[in-house]
Amino acid sequence: MTRPGEGQARLGADIGGTAIKCGRLDADGRVVAEQEVGTPAREGLAPLVDALLGALATLFAPGESWDTFRIGVGCAGLIDPRRGVVVSSPNLPGLRRAPLRDAIRERTGIAAALLNDANAFVLAEARLGAGRGMRSVIGLTLGTGVGGGLVFDGELWEGEQGFAGEPGHAPLSLDGPLCVCGRRGCLEALLSARAVSSRYATLAGVAEAGLTPAEISRRASTGDAHALAAWSETGRILGQAMLGLSHLLDPACFVIGGGQSRAASYFLPRAEEELRTQLLWSDERVPLVRAAELGPSAGWIGAALAGPGAGSDRA
Amino acid sequence: MTRPGEGQARLGADIGGTAIKCGRLDADGRVVAEQEVGTPAREGLAPLVDALLGALATLFAPGESWDTFRIGVGCAGLIDPRRGVVVSSPNLPGLRRAPLRDAIRERTGIAAALLNDANAFVLAEARLGAGRGMRSVIGLTLGTGVGGGLVFDGELWEGEQGFAGEPGHAPLSLDGPLCVCGRRGCLEALLSARAVSSRYATLAGVAEAGLTPAEISRRASTGDAHALAAWSETGRILGQAMLGLSHLLDPACFVIGGGQSRAASYFLPRAEEELRTQLLWSDERVPLVRAAELGPSAGWIGAALAGPGAGSDRA
Numbered sequence: 001m002t003r004p005g006e007g008q009a010r011l012g013a014d015i016g017g018t019a020i021k022c023g024r025l026d027a028d029g030r031v032v033a034e035q036e037v038g039t040p041a042r043e044g045l046a047p048l049v050d051a052l053l054g055a056l057a058t059l060f061a062p063g064e065s066w067d068t069f070r071i072g073v074g075c076a077g078l079i080d081p082r083r084g085v086v087v088s089s090p091n092l093p094g095l096r097r098a099p100l101r102d103a104i105r106e107r108t109g110i111a112a113a114l115l116n117d118a119n120a121f122v123l124a125e126a127r128l129g130a131g132r133g134m135r136s137v138i139g140l141t142l143g144t145g146v147g148g149g150l151v152f153d154g155e156l157w158e159g160e161q162g163f164a165g166e167p168g169h170a171p172l173s174l175d176g177p178l179c180v181c182g183r184r185g186c187l188e189a190l191l192s193a194r195a196v197s198s199r200y201a202t203l204a205g206v207a208e209a210g211l212t213p214a215e216i217s218r219r220a221s222t223g224d225a226h227a228l229a230a231w232s233e234t235g236r237i238l239g240q241a242m243l244g245l246s247h248l249l250d251p252a253c254f255v256i257g258g259g260q261s262r263a264a265s266y267f268l269p270r271a272e273e274e275l276r277t278q279l280l281w282s283d284e285r286v287p288l289v290r291a292a293e294l295g296p297s298a299g300w301i302g303a304a305l306a307g308p309g310a311g312s313d314r315a
Numbered sequence: 316m317t318r319p320g321e322g323q324a325r326l327g328a329d330i331g332g333t334a335i336k337c338g339r340l341d342a343d344g345r346v347v348a349e350q351e352v353g354t355p356a357r358e359g360l361a362p363l364v365d366a367l368l369g370a371l372a373t374l375f376a377p378g379e380s381w382d383t384f385r386i387g388v389g390c391a392g393l394i395d396p397r398r399g400v401v402v403s404s405p406n407l408p409g410l411r412r413a414p415l416r417d418a419i420r421e422r423t424g425i426a427a428a429l430l431n432d433a434n435a436f437v438l439a440e441a442r443l444g445a446g447r448g449m450r451s452v453i454g455l456t457l458g459t460g461v462g463g464g465l466v467f468d469g470e471l472w473e474g475e476q477g478f479a480g481e482p483g484h485a486p487l488s489l490d491g492p493l494c495v496c497g498r499r500g501c502l503e504a505l506l507s508a509r510a511v512s513s514r515y516a517t518l519a520g521v522a523e524a525g526l527t528p529a530e531i532s533r534r535a536s537t538g539d540a541h542a543l544a545a546w547s548e549t550g551r552i553l554g555q556a557m558l559g560l561s562h563l564l565d566p567a568c569f570v571i572g573g574g575q576s577r578a579a580s581y582f583l584p585r586a587e588e589e590l591r592t593q594l595l596w597s598d599e600r601v602p603l604v605r606a607a608e609l610g611p612s613a614g615w616i617g618a619a620l621a622g623p624g625a626g627s628d629r630a
Contacts, residue, residue: 078596087596136475150563152472159565160451163596170559173489173500174552183558183593185489237489243498244485245563248465250474278498281393281402281478 008070011056012304014117015075017041017091020052023297024059024069025304029128033059034297044094049103066108072303073100073112074120081162084114113306118147119156119165120302121292125255126151127305129298130290134252138245139292140167140238143258145180146188150249156306168192172241190237193259200230217263228266235267239274246279246287257292264291323385326371327619329432330390332356332406335367338615339374339384344443348374349612359409364418381423387618388415388427389435396477399429428621433462434471434480435617436607440570441466442620444613445605449567453560454607455482457553458573460495461503465564471621483507487556505552508574515545532578543581550582554589561594561602572607579606 013022016039023034037055040047052073060068077089084101086092104112115123122131122139131137131151140148146168150157158164168188169181176185177195189195193213200216201208204226220227242254256268272289279286294301328337331354338349352370355362367388375383392404399416401407419427430438437446437454446452446466455463461483465472473479483503484496491500492510504510508528515531516523519541535542557569571579571586587604594601609616 080599087599152467157467157564160567160602161565161596161600163599164563164565166562166595169562169595171487171555172559174487174555175490181595240486240489244487247481247484248479248560248563249472250476250479252475280481280484280496281476284395284402284478285476287475 009068010070010072010304011059012071012120012300012302012306013052013056013073014120014299014303015039015048015052015073015092016117016299017076020055021296021300022052022055022059023300023304025301029305031297031301034300035059039092040094041092042094045098045100045103048092048094049100049107053104053107066110069110070304071104071108071110071112072120072306073104073114074117074299074303074306075100075114076117078163078166079114079116079119081113081115081158084112086114113303115156115158115303115306116147116149116165117299117303119149119158120300120306121147121257121298122149122151122165122255122302123156123305124294124298124302125257125292127154128301129293130255131253134288136249136251137253137255138167138242138249138251139255139257140187140191140241141258142191142193142238142256142260144193146186146191146258150251167241167245172237172244187241191234191241191260196230196234196260199233200226203229213260213263217266220263220266231263231266232270234260235270236274238267239271239278242271242275242287242289243278246275251287253288253290255290255292257298261291324383325385325387325619326374327386327435327615327617327621328367328371328388329435329614329618330354330363330367330388330407331432331614332391335370336611336615337367337370337374338612338619340616340619344620346612346616349615350374354407355409356407357409360413360415360418363407363409363413364415364422368419368422381425384425385619386419386423386425386427387435387621388419388429389432389614389618389621390415390429391432393478393481394429394431394434396428396430396473399427401429428618430471430473430618430621431462431464431480432614432618434464434473435615435621436462436572436613437464437466437480437570437617438471438620439609439613439617440572440607442469443616444608445570446568449603451564451566452568452570453482453557453564453566454570454572455502455506455553455556456573457506457508457571457575459508461501461506461573465566482556482560487552487559502556506549506556506575511545511549511575514548515541518544528575528578532581535578535581546578546581547585549575550585551589553582554586554593557586557590557602557604558593561590566602568603568605570605570607572613576606 078087086095126137149165173185179186179189393402441452463482464480488500494501494504
């Protein structure tokens, strides 16, 4: 499928709470360079744009300028892609209601695409990663928080206002644990790093402090039954989440990313089994369940692929 | 927006467990005639097609024949709209893996659209009912069972295999009550007629037998505190379901139909409040929440609007 802007080099950036990752794709979508700088998270919009554009400018070849490229920027938090505004972002307190696209346009003359970082992740995995070739992909990022997004017919579903793709705050367990958002039983409260640690601590009867998912995986690799059980229960819950999403949306594929996906071998088989055995149409085709393939670059790659028009032209 | 088949008269049918409702729309989408016959639910495909086509034929004017019309058929159960097959339908045991579209084509020469009845409901409400003019509508039918569907950019999202739109079997409460499907805490287990009756019976400390939602509404109208509380809790749960759907999909509008929607005044305000106060972007626009407008005709109207191509042409 040919899309506007194909054939043009692209720059992408992924603004997180600690680092801005960015990179360059050639006209065929191949990664040709990457760059990373620290995020000035609290200083406000101007210093952040300085850091962002400084990092992107290192990716220019001699003679190139901003208008050589299509540029996309993924950002953690609640993003308004239509207006190009960072509405709020817990890890970027300097950016409340920040008109990031306008600020970039003032400095470069370019109308960059702005989108949520997890949406960018899903777009990258759907087009170039674990979901490539699939018509409909639901991505979930399991990390400190839980995010995700939906790609239908090769394009992000951004929703009426551009806010779609926040599955982390869909409730799955109305009487479940409190979420950081103040609600109960959100996907994030059940599948975040903290939730996995808490699950292990409860099973093992130990204190939670210092228990990361990486440490729980290490213990699982030594045969620790509590660690294996904590991952298995995490898989069961992920499977129930995918079951609900499948009954609602019938996607071709789920792509699971984020820090917890490094432990995919401990929880993804259980999640797949839950989905496969409980799906209403389990006699028909069951959605594929895959671990993400593009690693920490997926965010900036997805932003680069979004290009101008992801959201902004569809409003 | 102009769609293929606009300008042509349409026939629609809605096959339920007890009745086949059908009707005729003129070229402008106005209802010009309706008809209803009993469903031969257990006798197999041929008697059902006889009843269906017999009812539809009463809607012909002199000189008209099957090829005067576009025809759409909505059917309860798991429907494969791409292949035109009723995969399974609990209330239509005669139709397991029944090639309904082929059977209609053999008798009429027409390739009818086949779709799930709740999807048809949502399409009708999105185009001509409570969701008209909206870009994205999520419909939920709360009745004996719980169904629904999704309309994005004016078209049904049918999913990879055509099975999308079964929100009734998305889990909302992992430790919740058993659902008829065998899973726990499905939307249907929390919002069906049976769930409302059971909620009231528990609150009032009475036996559930004979307590219909209509009776609970009657008691609510007399000020029965348990009845009001049962409806309010139903609204809270519906609000949590809409909250998750909003965070995932950011729709413009929810349309609530089915038998329970006759009691909308007792539960919809609470559902709306739950959504409005807990939405992540409650400072921005909150999705509208509306009771369905087209009544029991919505199913056949939506089927008629689907026309050939709903699903079948998009595979």
